[in-house]
Amino acid sequence: MKRVLGLIVALSAYGTAQAATLTVSCFSNMNVSVEAAIPMWKKLHPDVDIKVNTLAYGDHHNALTTALATGSGAGDVTCVEVGFVAKFGESGGLEDLLKAPYNGKQYQKQVTAYAWAQATNPDGGMYVFPADIAPGTLFYRDDILKKAGVTTSQLTKSWDSYIQAGKKIKEKTGAYLLHNAGFVAQAYIRAKVTNGESLFFDSKGNPVLTSPRFVQAITLAKQVRDAKLDANIAEWSPEWTDGLNKGRIATQPFGAWFEGTMRGLIPDTAGKWRAVDLPEKSYATWGGSFMAIPKQSKNKELAWEFLKFFSLNREVQLNSFRVNSSLPSLKSAQNDALFRQPVDFLGGQVARPMWVRAANNVKGIESNRLESVANDAFAAALDKVLNNGVTIKAALEEAQTLVTRRLNR
Structure with missing residues (x-):
């Protein structure tokens, strides 16, 4: 009986070790898009749970400032609004996504040009990845x-x-x-x-x-x-x-x-x-959201997989738009027929092609x-x-x- 119990405990421990939880720290409103992506993520990664920690916009960025300074509390993936991109990039607390093992440069042509420019710090590093745009x-x-x-x-x-x-x-x-x-x-x-x-x-x-x-x-x-x-x-x-x-x-x-x-x-x-x-x-x-991987993350490989899943998966980007009106930073998603549909709230106006055009005419800064x-x-x-x-x-x-x-x- 003891041997059987020991085997059960061992197998239980093994199962626990195999499971993983990825923590995403986010500000309110963007969390809607992240949470909507979780069922799609679970289909690809059934053994990896996503835990979303959400704070109000100002509280999130204040908490992230403290977390990056102290080395704990930032989560495995964190959301960043455009106004804080360079500040957190220069904090030294985020992974440079252009460097190995991320090598993010290979995805540049897939992303709206001005959003890629916004994600780039003056030092040439890229510590955040574009998630949505806001023309x-x-x-x-x-x-x-x-x-x-x-x-x-x-x-x-x-x-x-x-x-x-x-x-x-x-x-x-x-x-x-x-x-x-x-x-x-x-x-x-x-x-x-x-x-x-x-x-x-x-x-x-x-x-x-x-x-x-x-x-x-x-x-x-x-x-x-x-x-x-x-x-x-x-x-x-x-x-x-x-x-x-x-x-x-x-x-x-x-x-x-x-x-x-x-x-x-x-x-x-x-x-x-x-x-x-x-x-x-x-x-x-007028706005824009990004995702970053804190250096303190214990799951950097999985964090990078989730970041790419959220920002470079066409269906995920379109789903974010459906639930939250977050315009995709991914250019291939902007060509979807969804963007040519009338907008009921705007009296049936086909407004989205105008916004996509505007986004692709914004100067990269x-x-x-x-x-x-x-x-x-x-x-x-x-x-x-x-x-x-x-x-x-x-x-x-x-x-x-x-x-x-x-x-x-």
């Missing part, structure tokens, strides 16, 4: 534009015509052009990135917050505020959701992924929204480790001009100084 677009309420007698060409011919259309919309319908004037500036700086620059830095890594691009961005925002064309409310606030839902906000510039968010956030407005390119047929990126710092500094400058009467020049010079100081620490 910018302009959502608008078709019913409000018709009521105001405004055409989409009037809305988007230029940035000035966008504001002029807003005046007509406000006069004829009472609706605001958008929720917050600062979003015009956010759209403009993304749409007007010049060659050799990233969103906030030049090719040498110096901040460019006092350049004409940023001056014009805040100038446009101030014109919107001075004309009382914005509701002066924050995105993700209850007032913002209520305004979108009740037709008090006529347009919303954002990443294309926001269509999926609206389906859950304001379902009663289905059929009333449409999408169009940003003014002046501008192409911009590298990330910078102080991206999030510069973004916060620019947001603060916007607030000072729009709400505190500070001059554009003074606000941007202060932002430039702040980022320069952090850069030189």
Whole structure:
């Protein structure tokens, strides 16, 4: 009897040793795509379980900062939003996916060009792998534009015509052009990135917050505020959701992924929204997600298999799009017939080819480790001009100084 029990224990231990669990640390919303991929993964790897640890966007990236610094808690695979790519890449805590045994360079042609560029650090390493993309677009309420007698060409011919259309919309319908004037500036700086620059830095890594691009961005925002064309409310606030839902906000510039968010956030407005390119047929990126392998991972080989499965498997990428409106970074998935189907929420508009075209026209720009710092500094400058009467020049010079100081620490 003891021998039988011993054999059972031995076999049990062997079975346990053969099983494996891969931990994926993720931020909310992207976790939806990861969790949706698990059944597909299990068909290929029945003996490998996936455990997804999810935190809110800010909490996840703060926790990851601590985990990479301390050497524990980051998981086997971790999700990274575009604004943190360079910061975590320079932390020394992530595997360089261009080096052996990963040799990720071989997959470059399969991935949307600008996303590959975003994944590359200034040191030439690639510490994250593109998972989804987020081309910018302009959502608008078709019913409000018709009521105001405004055409989409009037809305988007230029940035000035966008504001002029807003005046007509406000006069004829009472609706605001958008929720917050600062979003015009956010759209403009993304749409007007010049060659050799990233969103906030030049090719040498110096901040460019006092350049004409940023001056014009805040100038446009101030014109919107001075004309009382914005509701002066924050995105993700209850007032913002209520305004979108009740037709008090006529347009919303954002990443294309926001269509999926609206389906859950304001379902009663289905059929009333449409999408169009940003003014002046501008192409911009507004977000984007990546995956990385922390050096502390105990399952690096499996982690790499999961990362490739999630980012380079056509069916997985399409499934992420179905459940989460996450546009595939994988180019072969962008050619699927799914992208030529009408979008019910957008009144049957065939909008996805426009977003794919936009994504493949976005300039490839590298990330910078102080991206999030510069973004916060620019947001603060916007607030000072729009709400505190500070001059554009003074606000941007202060932002430039702040980022320069952090850069030189």
